[in-house]
Amino acid sequence: MKQSHIIRAISVDGSAFIHAADTTAIATKARELHQTSKTMTAVLGRALTACALMSAQLKGKDNTMTLQFQGDGPGGMVVCVGDSHGNVKGYVGNPETELPPNAKNKLDVGGAVGQGTLHVIKDLGMNEPYHGMCPILTGEIAEDITEYYATSEQTPSACALGVRVNRDLTVKSAGGFLVQLLPGADPEIITKLEENLKNIGSVSQKIAEGMTPEQLIEQVFDGIPFDILDQSDISYTCNCSKEKYSRILATLNQKDLKSLIDENKPVETVCNFCNSKYVFEIDQLKKYVK
Ligand SMILES: [Zn+2]
16 A cells, blocks of 8 residues: 655745645445444544654654544544654544444544543643644534634644545445645735635545645645645654563552552553553553562
């Protein structure tokens, strides 16, 4: 499968910039790992695409970002993590949730996510991570990201995300874009952008039809001169390790730790993002008893 990638472009006059991505390979890997239903493949695929687009704005070498939809829908919590190197990973609370199509005869992403709060946590290498939030508007993910940028970061944006799922549950296509206005944006450019966005139609359909991120950018910036800044690979990658989990074990309270040892049962941890299993034998647990 083609490597997922992201492209950055900016209007020549500096009014607006855009990130556009093809995330078909990322959504495919997520579906294989989590064995998601059709609807939940769309939920996770859209959220991972959003996370990849947002993470592309991280500037520091080791910056990470967490996107968390805490909704009351049957799909459960949606968590995605991205970093400044183009790695994303994610999971959903109830991967098997399936819902009937919505009123528009589309996969009911909003119904699966439900109502609640969208949290965005950015670890920018400062003492405290940045934590922004907003109410979940529709649960369709793209609208919620736009709302988040408007209310929490005061940045006018437009986001479109799409995931198409084949009859056999595999991912046909996934991708999207995030366009944002820069301070002092030219009102004429804003009007033109709004017009283009109104006419753009279904992003998932366009990607399914073979439209590349470059072509998406051309449509969003139709009639607006722009420069492509760069292109980079993105992928579904989990960087977990036994050592990381041992650090979590070390923070367990002593009472819990002792009762685990008394029960004489090795502890098995499973990574939510990639299903890797790590087993800690009793001897290893004993090291953490003070
Ligand atoms: Zn992992």
